[in-house]
Amino acid sequence: AQSVAQPEDQVNVAEGNPLTVKCTYSVSGNPYLFWYVQYPNRGLQFLLKYITGDNLVKGSYGFEAEFNKSQTSFHLKKPSALVSDSALYFCAVRDGGGGYNKLIFGAGTRLAVHP
Amino acid sequence: GAVVSQHPSWVICKSGTSVKIECRSLDFQATTMFWYRQFPKQSLMLMATSNEGSKATYEQGVEKDKFLINHASLTLSTLTVTSAHPEDSSFYICSARGHSGMFYNEQFFGPGTRLTVL
Numbered sequence: 001a002q003s004v005a006q007p008e009d010q011v012n013v014a015e016g017n018p019l020t021v022k023c024t025y026s027v028s029g030n031p032y033l034f035w036y037v038q039y040p041n042r043g044l045q046f047l048l049k050y051i052t053g054d055n056l057v058k059g060s061y062g063f064e065a066e067f068n069k070s071q072t073s074f075h076l077k078k079p080s081a082l083v084s085d086s087a088l089y090f091c092a093v094r095d096g097g098g099g100y101n102k103l104i105f106g107a108g109t110r111l112a113v114h115p
Numbered sequence: 116g117a118v119v120s121q122h123p124s125w126v127i128c129k130s131g132t133s134v135k136i137e138c139r140s141l142d143f144q145a146t147t148m149f150w151y152r153q154f155p156k157q158s159l160m161l162m163a164t165s166n167e168g169s170k171a172t173y174e175q176g177v178e179k180d181k182f183l184i185n186h187a188s189l190t191l192s193t194l195t196v197t198s199a200h201p202e203d204s205s206f207y208i209c210s211a212r213g214h215s216g217m218f219y220n221e222q223f224f225g226p227g228t229r230l231t232v233l
Contacts, residue, residue: 043208043225043227044159044224102149102161104161108157
């Protein structure tokens with residue numbers, strides 16, 4: 001079965017510092033991995049995805065994520081955090097073995113960037 | 116990217132009434148649409164998967180007679196919460212998966228509908 005773990009409920013970062021939001025996954029086949037951001041009372045906004053190719057994926061708003069197959073991780077990173085990055089971040093995985101498998105979400109990590 | 120809309124964005128209803136939420140893919144066709152439910156400060160929980168022209172597949176623990184899903188066309192799916200109760204109050208988010216072309220197999224999310232049952 002597919003599963004996603006986001007071990008941190010909240011991450012606190014000072015503005016201008018680098019940030020990392022952690023994600024590990026479990027799938028039986030090849031993983032399709034995604035990061036989404038959610039602002040209060042809003043739907044999910046797509047940030048980036050990994051399907052195949054380069055392990056380092058660059059996405060929207062300066063975010064990037066690194067796929068690590070041996071550690072089954074897909075951590076989200078940004079070199080310099082902004083206060084406006086404060087939001088709820090979700091990691092998600094889909095088993096790439098089938099074209100219509102479900103997208104499974106992690107519990108979410110709240111990012112708080114302090115001025 | 117592609118746009119998915121939901122209507123209404125928020126609704127307040129009395130206990131015992133039914134509420135219909137619409138999900139539309141505005142600039143692409145979606146063979147498959149997904150309905151999620153999100154409680155405050157929690158993750159998205161998949162409720163059901165609907166395929167155009169066929170019955171929805173519900174996740175374990177989701178009452179199909181309470182949460183009626185209709186996917187009548189490639190651009191519209193509806194979720195009806197029947198005989199709503201306060202415990203049904205939640206944030207409902209739909210998602211649509213592209214049918215063909217540049218959005219094939221990509222999944223896009225709607226802005227969500229906040230349901231409050233009094």
